[in-house]
Amino acid sequence: MSTPDPFDQIATQLRRAHHLRPDDCDAVPTPPPAGRRHGRLPVLAVLAGLAVGGTATAAAIVATRSPSRPLSGRLVPGAGPSDGRYVVRIGPSLDAGDTSWCTTTQVRVGDRIAGSSGCGGAATTRQPVVAAGGLMDVSRGGTSVLSAVVDRRVSAMRLPSGRRITPVRAPELPDGFRAIVATSDAGDAEGDPVFEGRDGRPIPAPTGRSFLPRQATRDASTASARTAPCSIAGTGSARLGTQRVLRSPPTAAPRANGRPFLTCASVVVRMRGRRFVAAVLLDAKHPGDRPAPLPGAVRESDGTYRAEPALSAVRSRDTWLVVRGVDGAVRRAVLRRLSVHRGARR
Structure with missing residues (x-):
C-alpha cells in the first residue's frame, strides 16, 4: 500500500473540528483512529465562526520571509487580549502500537473556543517534517493557525500567499525539533503550503520508507x-x-x-x-x-x-x-x- 503524500492538499485535509465551552479549555479532542491516519502528517480542521479582524493580518502578508510565531500567542500580533489567542501543543500518540507525534491546536475568541487534534505518521530519519496541523478559518476576514514540527533540514514553510515562515527553537519540543507556526487570513487556505530544504528547494514527497510501520x-x-x-x-x-x-x-x-x-x-x-x-x-x-x-x-x-x-x-x-x-x-x-x-x- 502506498504512503499518502503529507504535502498533497494539506489545506483540504480537514479532519475534525471541536467547538468547546469556556470551561473546557483543557479539553483535548481525541484523534481519529490510528489506522485511518497512518502515513499522514498534516491535520487541518475548519474553524468557522471565530473570526478576528483581518486587517493587521493581511498587512503582515506583505513580508516575504519572517520567523515563526511562538507556540502560543495572540492571533493578531499587537491586538488586544479580547481579539483572540491560540495555543499549539505536541504530545505522543496514545494509540497502542503507534510511534507518532500528535499536534493539538486551540483558538479562543471571546467566550468561544475551537480546537483540533490529530497524529501524523511515525517519521523515520528520511522524513524531516515530523508533524503538521492547525485550525483553518474560512470565514471572511478570519484568521487561521497553521503549524508544523520539523528538523534542521527544513528552512521554511512557504504559504500560498508567498510568505516564507522560518522555523524557530521551542523548549517545549523534543529532540531538537523546531516549530513553524503561522497565523494567516483565509487567502492561505486556498492552496497548499510547501516545505523547503536548506537549499531553498521543495522537499521531495515521502516514500514508503519515510514512515515506521505500526506494531500489531x-x-x-x-x-x-x-x-x-x-x-x-x-x-x-x-x-x-x-x-x-x-x-x-x-x-x-x-x-x-x-x-x-x-x-x-x-x-x-x-x-x-x-x-x-x-x-x-x-x-x-x-x-x-x-x-x-x-x-x-x-x-x-x-x-x-x-x-x-x-x-x-x-x-x-x-x-x-x-x-x-x-x-x-x-x-x-x-x-x-x-x-x-x-x-x-x-
Missing part, C-alpha cells in the same frame, strides 16, 4: 492483558475498559526521527463521571531503555509530571504511565490508582 496489537481484558508485553492494572474506583496491547514484544525502531515513544498499551478509564485515556509509553528506538522526557513536562510536588495537552504522567521503571483527559484533579487521582505490568520481552 490486540484487544484484551484486564486479566488476559497480563500476558502482553505491557498492560495496565487499576484499583479502587478506577474502572478500566478493554485494553489494546501489543501482540508480541516490541520491535526496536532505530530509524525513528528523534526519540519518539512507542505506545505499548492503552485503555479507557472512567472515574467520577469522567472519561480518561491511560497508556504505557516505551522508548521506541530502544525498548527497555529509560524513555526520553515528555515534551514540556513539569515535575509536581508529588513526583508526578504535568504535560500538555492535558496529560499527567509518572515514570515506572523503563516506561511512562500517562493519563490524558480534562479535570486535572481527577486525572491525577486516576494516575494514582493505576500501575504498569510488564510481561513478555524479547
Whole structure:
C-alpha cells in the first residue's frame, strides 16, 4: 500500500473540528483512529465562526520571509487580549502500537473556543517534517493557525500567499525539533503550503520508507492483558475498559526521527463521571531503555509530571504511565490508582 503524500492538499485535509465551552479549555479532542491516519502528517480542521479582524493580518502578508510565531500567542500580533489567542501543543500518540507525534491546536475568541487534534505518521530519519496541523478559518476576514514540527533540514514553510515562515527553537519540543507556526487570513487556505530544504528547494514527497510501520496489537481484558508485553492494572474506583496491547514484544525502531515513544498499551478509564485515556509509553528506538522526557513536562510536588495537552504522567521503571483527559484533579487521582505490568520481552 502506498504512503499518502503529507504535502498533497494539506489545506483540504480537514479532519475534525471541536467547538468547546469556556470551561473546557483543557479539553483535548481525541484523534481519529490510528489506522485511518497512518502515513499522514498534516491535520487541518475548519474553524468557522471565530473570526478576528483581518486587517493587521493581511498587512503582515506583505513580508516575504519572517520567523515563526511562538507556540502560543495572540492571533493578531499587537491586538488586544479580547481579539483572540491560540495555543499549539505536541504530545505522543496514545494509540497502542503507534510511534507518532500528535499536534493539538486551540483558538479562543471571546467566550468561544475551537480546537483540533490529530497524529501524523511515525517519521523515520528520511522524513524531516515530523508533524503538521492547525485550525483553518474560512470565514471572511478570519484568521487561521497553521503549524508544523520539523528538523534542521527544513528552512521554511512557504504559504500560498508567498510568505516564507522560518522555523524557530521551542523548549517545549523534543529532540531538537523546531516549530513553524503561522497565523494567516483565509487567502492561505486556498492552496497548499510547501516545505523547503536548506537549499531553498521543495522537499521531495515521502516514500514508503519515510514512515515506521505500526506494531500489531490486540484487544484484551484486564486479566488476559497480563500476558502482553505491557498492560495496565487499576484499583479502587478506577474502572478500566478493554485494553489494546501489543501482540508480541516490541520491535526496536532505530530509524525513528528523534526519540519518539512507542505506545505499548492503552485503555479507557472512567472515574467520577469522567472519561480518561491511560497508556504505557516505551522508548521506541530502544525498548527497555529509560524513555526520553515528555515534551514540556513539569515535575509536581508529588513526583508526578504535568504535560500538555492535558496529560499527567509518572515514570515506572523503563516506561511512562500517562493519563490524558480534562479535570486535572481527577486525572491525577486516576494516575494514582493505576500501575504498569510488564510481561513478555524479547
